[in-house]
Amino acid sequence: MLAGDTAAASRALSLVINEDVRSDAMIRAFFMKSGAAQKIGICGPPGAGKSTLAARLVSIYRKRGLKVGVLAVDPSSSISGGAFLGDRLRIQEHAMDSGVFIRSVATRGMVGGVSHTIFGAIHVLEAWGCDRIIVETVGTGQAEVIIARVADTVVYVTTPTMGDEIQAMKAGVMEIGDVFVVNKGDLAGKDKALSDIKAALGLGLSRDPPPWETPVLSTSALTGTGVEALSAALEAHAKYLRDSGEGRRRLKQQHREEVSLYVSRRVYQDALSQLDRYLDDLADHKTDPATVGARILKK
Amino acid sequence: MLAGDTAAASRALSLVINEDVRSDAMIRAFFMKSGAAQKIGICGPPGAGKSTLAARLVSIYRKRGLKVGVLAVDPSSSISGGAFLGDRLRIQEHAMDSGVFIRSVATRGMVGGVSHTIFGAIHVLEAWGCDRIIVETVGTGQAEVIIARVADTVVYVTTPTMGDEIQAMKAGVMEIGDVFVVNKGDLAGKDKALSDIKAALGLGLSRDPPPWETPVLSTSALTGTGVEALSAALEAHAKYLRDSGEGRRRLKQQHREEVSLYVSRRVYQDALSQLDRYLDDLADHKTDPATVGARILKK
Numbered sequence: 001m002l003a004g005d006t007a008a009a010s011r012a013l014s015l016v017i018n019e020d021v022r023s024d025a026m027i028r029a030f031f032m033k034s035g036a037a038q039k040i041g042i043c044g045p046p047g048a049g050k051s052t053l054a055a056r057l058v059s060i061y062r063k064r065g066l067k068v069g070v071l072a073v074d075p076s077s078s079i080s081g082g083a084f085l086g087d088r089l090r091i092q093e094h095a096m097d098s099g100v101f102i103r104s105v106a107t108r109g110m111v112g113g114v115s116h117t118i119f120g121a122i123h124v125l126e127a128w129g130c131d132r133i134i135v136e137t138v139g140t141g142q143a144e145v146i147i148a149r150v151a152d153t154v155v156y157v158t159t160p161t162m163g164d165e166i167q168a169m170k171a172g173v174m175e176i177g178d179v180f181v182v183n184k185g186d187l188a189g190k191d192k193a194l195s196d197i198k199a200a201l202g203l204g205l206s207r208d209p210p211p212w213e214t215p216v217l218s219t220s221a222l223t224g225t226g227v228e229a230l231s232a233a234l235e236a237h238a239k240y241l242r243d244s245g246e247g248r249r250r251l252k253q254q255h256r257e258e259v260s261l262y263v264s265r266r267v268y269q270d271a272l273s274q275l276d277r278y279l280d281d282l283a284d285h286k287t288d289p290a291t292v293g294a295r296i297l298k299k
Numbered sequence: 300m301l302a303g304d305t306a307a308a309s310r311a312l313s314l315v316i317n318e319d320v321r322s323d324a325m326i327r328a329f330f331m332k333s334g335a336a337q338k339i340g341i342c343g344p345p346g347a348g349k350s351t352l353a354a355r356l357v358s359i360y361r362k363r364g365l366k367v368g369v370l371a372v373d374p375s376s377s378i379s380g381g382a383f384l385g386d387r388l389r390i391q392e393h394a395m396d397s398g399v400f401i402r403s404v405a406t407r408g409m410v411g412g413v414s415h416t417i418f419g420a421i422h423v424l425e426a427w428g429c430d431r432i433i434v435e436t437v438g439t440g441q442a443e444v445i446i447a448r449v450a451d452t453v454v455y456v457t458t459p460t461m462g463d464e465i466q467a468m469k470a471g472v473m474e475i476g477d478v479f480v481v482n483k484g485d486l487a488g489k490d491k492a493l494s495d496i497k498a499a500l501g502l503g504l505s506r507d508p509p510p511w512e513t514p515v516l517s518t519s520a521l522t523g524t525g526v527e528a529l530s531a532a533l534e535a536h537a538k539y540l541r542d543s544g545e546g547r548r549r550l551k552q553q554h555r556e557e558v559s560l561y562v563s564r565r566v567y568q569d570a571l572s573q574l575d576r577y578l579d580d581l582a583d584h585k586t587d588p589a590t591v592g593a594r595i596l597k598k
Contacts, residue, residue, distance in 0.1 A: 028587050028590060251582050260570040260574065263595050268560070275554075288331075293565070
């Protein structure tokens with residue numbers, strides 16, 4: 001896999017995503033190659049055109065000879081346990097390209113397991129040799145939180161018809177985007193959406209400290225208009241991260257999150273397995289969750 | 300608070316939600332009163348009319364003299380850190396009623412902290428004396444997973460215009476609902492939606508073992524049509540849970556989840572605080588997340 005074998009990467013990814021016992025050993029082996037890829041998160045409301053935009057970026061990177069990984073994260077398929085969202089992924093044109101690795105990651109219902117799994121998947125893709133890793137998410141809310149925690153650069157995508165949304169969730173959205181995109185820029189209301197976002201950013205809500213000036217771009221993922229400019233903005237952000245030290249600060253945050261999740265996931269699973277003996281006492285109110293929790297923690 | 304004081308309950312809820320150091324002692328004191336309320340989860344896509352339906356149910360319960368708690372869970376406001384979604388809550392008519400306790404719970408960005416917080420909030424509401432606790436969620440995906448883990452009875456709400464969604468996420472949705480509601484039943488397509496849901500249930504996808512026969516109801520939360528029937532279905536499900544033993548099984552699952560989250564939250568926070576010394580070594584690839592995680596676990 002370290003030599004770039006795609007089938008091997010695919011198997012490694014499955015093992016890591018399923019939290020196989022061998023995943024620790026793999027992550028130890030893969031981690032030395034980490035940090036080489038720019039991890040680009042793409043988030044925004046459903047229907048904003050994130051997948052099409054991701055596919056456009058992949059084309060641009062491939063033309064430059066870069067290896068690209070795409071992780072499509074779908075927290076909404078957490079219940080059914082592993083649904084493949086291939087149909088949502090407008091990126092199938094790249095499926096046969098040996099320089100592109102595409103995988104969708106469903107989360108199997110484990111709140112908190114999502115991010116943990118993505119960190120592992122990213123290590124696999126970095127070790128496989130990716131220069132760019134695009135993490136695309138379906139849905140909003142928790143998904144955006146996750147993206148912001150694993151990506152170096154976050155692209156927030158909206159459309160002219162979703163201006164109300166920008167208004168409504170101004171603060172929350174502004175805090176996670178490094179680059180803002182008004183996609184479907186051929187629709188009416190583009191200028192209003194652009195200026196609304198700029199106004200919100202003017203309130204100092206950006207997640208990047210100066211000298212980064214958060215770009216607000218208009219694209220049409222369908223025709224390709226503006227996607228080169230987006231790609232240039234992403235390069236500029238990578239340079240900003242390197243030069244300002246913000247990249248290292250963010251990397252440390254990612255590691256902090258990854259290790260904490262590693263530890264708490266193990267403990268969570270261990271606690272689950274120890275709990276059976278307490279469940280009747282809890283159901284009968286002979287003890288309480290805080291007391292049982294404290295006892296397990298002590299052990 | 301145990302005497303039913305609302306202001307005291309409000310303060311207790313804030314302390315629990317903010318994971319105050321006193322929350323352990325409170326949960327110990329409150330837990331003895333747990334199990335008396337039916338915890339009703341209401342989920343479904345945005346725009347299905349969940350809040351209006353919740354308000355209708357509150358009215359019915361109040362007419363019967365029951366005390367009601369409403370928790371509105373908003374995972375999408377996790378980023379901005381505590382936004383109050385009062386404006387989304389069509390339930391303000393009950394805000395001055397001393398037999399109703401309404402609170403919205405944003406999640407402050409902590410993936411996994413959501414459910415933990417809701418368990419604590421439910422203990423407060425039970426100790427305050429609630430007979431029914433409605434947990435309403437904004438958004439889909441993780442939110443539904445959370446609801447299914449904390450509620451005794453889950454109502455899945457959809458509308459005639461959302462039939463495609465039912466088709467698409469059939470399995471995932473079916474696995475979490477105990478009662479299905481096609482709201483906005485005055486719109487065209489109601490019968491199609493009802494029969495689609497029934498067909499999916501016919502595939503044996505319900506989360507309840509027999510003898511429960513999952514009701515599929517049509518309501519209009521706006522006019523109130525069908526809401527009495529929904530309320531009757533919820534009573535029937537409560538009886539089913541008591542009589543079949545499924546209620547105790549589900550309660551044990553809730554306790555299992557609550558304690559595991561309790562333990563892993565503490566460990567997560569403890570790990571976060573211990574990590575600083577490793578972050579430079581990680582950033583410099585002198586070690587890796589699995590090795591650091593294992594070391595902290597050992598400690």
